[in-house]
């Protein structure tokens with residue numbers, strides 16, 4: 001066991017609980033979380049503390065947390081291999097966030113593109129948490145001495161900042177934090193809206209047909225793919241400017257494992273209608289067993305509680321080592337245990 005601990009790298013990632021997950025979340029992130037369970041020491045979190053940077057309705061938020069937890073589990077996470085905990089259940093996260101706030105510069109946070117975007121979208125509530133959010137995220141990662149952090153391309157800048165904060169801290173106090181590396185999985189990393197294929201697939205899409213949810217019934221999934229926006233060329237071919245078809249090809253490739261060349265060959269001489277139906281059916285084949293598990297899990301609240309409770313305890317134990325070390329180095333006196 002001890003040997004194994006030395007060899008396997010630590011993977012950490014987290015997702016914000018904005019309800020049930022989308023096809024984009026699944027192909028871009030969660031499917032990779034599941035695949036990494038055997039090869040790494042994986043630790044995953046439901047980043048609920050992050051969500052209150054924008055105002056939430058309490059009842060909706062509670063439901064979103066449970067639904068998101070169950071949907072990630074339904075994708076195939078095994079908490080005995082890869083603990084999946086709830087961020088707010090481990091007070092070390094809030095604690096490290098405050099500490100790291102004091103080692104993060106105003107100028108650095110001001111340059112974060114997500115902050116700039118979100119402050120435009122929520123101009124009436126540009127709170128301090130929205131601004132310091134990247135330090136909370138850095139803490140999530142650094143607490144567990146993670147080697148690798150699988151994230152979507154939109155989080156790359158936050159990972160860079162995490163590294164800068166960690167190196168700055170280590171320079172002052174010696175080796176406290178491992179310097180993590182972000183990695184952006186290649187296949188299916190970026191699923192775009194089916195209605196507006198230049199924008200990321202998102203639940204907040206104005207047009208519900210742009211976004212496929214894990215909970216969509218098969219008929220709805222098929223309908224959404226049949227209505228997907230494409231171009232007027234009518235040829236299944238991956239090419240610049242063909243954003244709609246490129247997106248459908250990426251999705252199809254991600255769920256079937258077929259290369260773009262193979263897909264082009266298979267659909268040579270066929271129209272977009274056939275292709276859209278094929279993509280829809282392939283996605284249904286992937287998602288419908290997950291949806292069934294999700295529905296079963298939601299009925300078993302006791303099991304969900306058991307899964308997050310043991311994960312919470314594991315995360316707390318592991319992160320306490322890092323936070324104690326960091327606090328001692330800074331000059332705090334640790335409480336008597």
Ligand code: TRP
Nearest residue numbers: 013014015016047137140141151
């Ligand atoms: N900020 C990430 C997002 O919005 C979620 C997140 C929170 C995260 N903490 C993290 C991702 C730590 C990776 C590592 O998608």
